[in-house]
Amino acid sequence: MGPLIRPLRSFANGLGLAWWGRVQTQGPDVTYWFGPFVTRKSLESQLPSFLEDLASESPAHISHSCVRCRRGEPFTISADDG
Template identity: 50%
Template structure:
């Protein structure tokens, strides 16, 4: 609940994760702190890698994000 409130205010942390093969942008979040995002992101990236995604790049962004979370 607090994460959703932080997101509505534009204070939440998100990871923008882009992959090639397939060419997809994922948004992973929201997180209250940058630290908690970093702690949880490795498992998400591992899942993408295990599914065969190639050339995985990411950036950490503090913003307000809504659907869609996968493009």
């Protein structure tokens, strides 16, 4: 990873141009935000390992989507939080 990628990701996120993975689980009911990424292709190449890590926690169901948006904390939102 080049030294400029982190500031580039931050800049893209600030403009609402960054790509994020929104991953939702049921049992427990949690939404995870994975990112930011500058390109959809880079998100899609990294997302499988994130999904695999979540699957190891044995949720009842996992769904995901790729979203282009501006995102900030929190990156993990439990149904109990809202």
